[in-house]
Amino acid sequence: MTREFQVQGVPVSELNRRYGTPLFVYDGDVLRDRFQGLRDRLHPAMEIFYSLKANPNISVCALLHSLGARAEVSSLVELTTALRAGVPPEQIIFLGPGKSRQELAACLDTGIHAVVCESLPEVALVDELARERGVRAPVALRVNPRFAVKRSGLAMGGKPRQFGIDEEELFAQTDLARRFPDVDLMGVQVYMGTRILSEDVIVENTTRILDLAERLTTAFHLDLRMVDVGGGLGVAYFDGESDLDAKVLTDRLNPVIEDFTTRHPGTRMIMELGRYLTADSGTYVMAVRYTKTSMGERFAVADGGTHHHMAAVGIGSFVKRNFPMAVLNRLDEPPTEEWNVTGPLCTPGDTIGKKVPLPPVRPGDLIGVHRSGAYGPTASPGLFLSHGYPAEVLVHEGRCHLVRERDSPDDLLRRQRLYDPAAHDISH
Ligand SMILES: *Cc1c(COP(=O)(O)O)cnc(C)c1O
Secondary structure, eight states, X not given: OOOOOEETTEEHHHHHHHHXXXXXXXXXXXXXXXXXXXXXXXXTTEEEEEXXXXXXXXXXXXXXXXXXXXEEEOSHHHHHHHHHTTOOGGGEEEXXXXXXXXXXXXXXXXXXXXXXXXXXXXXXXXXXXXXXXXXXXXXXXXXXXXXXXXXXXXXXXXXXXXXXXXXXXXXXXXXXXXXXXXEEEEXXXXXXXXXXXXXXXXXXXXXXXXXXXXXXXXXXXXXXXXXXXXXOBOOOOSTTOOOOOHHHHHHHHXXXXXXXXXXXXXXXEEEEESHHHHGGGEEEEEEEEEEEEETTEEEEEESOOTTTOHHHHTTTSSSOOOOOEEEGGGTTSOOOEEEEEEOSSSSTTOEEEEEEEESOOOTTOEEEESSOSSSSGGXXXXXXXXXXXXXXXXXXTTEEEEEEOXXXXXXXXXXXXXXXXXXXXXXX
């Protein structure tokens, strides 16, 4: 008997038999442990909002919500997803630099906790929409801070950005409340970047954001009812990285939270997390179709690739670094060879893993990319070569649930219209 990768006792061969490949499988226990591991240690005044951007699957959202997560959304569909997943409006915030009139209207009509506005023209539009409806719109201002804290995967502060209102500009607008009478300026939001793996950086970000919120409150006489400190908590993907330690993090962060909440007991404190909550729970499962060698290198050509998992391919990063990968159906065989793991797309960029240490690979093997629960299908060009999006399965309490069907050819063609130049039909 060879040892197989299992999700809560369900072997990968059974997942393959039932759902086929390529497939994303999410382990509900890992989702729960991730959330609970932080929730149990984090100061109770700090609420955890799930950033649907990382994985917008409605069942993933529902599971996290059942554990106590609220929702941070950035599109009309994400808002609808969160509501249908059962998240009550007062536990939802909406942010994003280019919200449409329709999206802003939906924020007001559903009564979410706050619209996070990223520019003054956006505040003006919200003001207008609120007036039309005879309501006051709860608005948190996203600030592009003067400061930047280094050592984040993608630093946000201290740079020209489309996100948020520059700190300097904001402090110069002393008449905001008078200019926008139907807007209730009730909060401040700052997001400093993503993939942060240093506890100290997160503590420093939070401290500076809370300080900025206090300065704004004083300058604008705000009735500060919400401060969102962003998050950006990372997970380790590559060699040399290590995961955040939730105990170390919260031991250092909780006194900062305690200090703020003592002085502002009526202010909701929010941390918005995507990757940290979902990445570890997901495995992308691909079946090997062919093996070959080219100029001395081994290739395993699999049925999955860039179109589902752009993040693992790492387009845009300077050196190709591999996500953790394994031959899932033969876990006990030692990695004795180096394999390039590629997909079905007609581009050399469709390389999921380069020179990955694996056991000898055979057609039919199931290769898994671990830590794939965040920024998978949602951040990938699923329509490339018209392959469409894969199936997604959530395993919860030992049972498998298909939470997204694989795209079929009809799904993919349904929205196209055939214009036939040979048929001289003038009726349209
Ligand atoms: C992308 C994003 C998040 C989620 O980021 P993670 O790194 O996945 O936690 C949260 N807030 C904002 C503003 C974002 O742009």
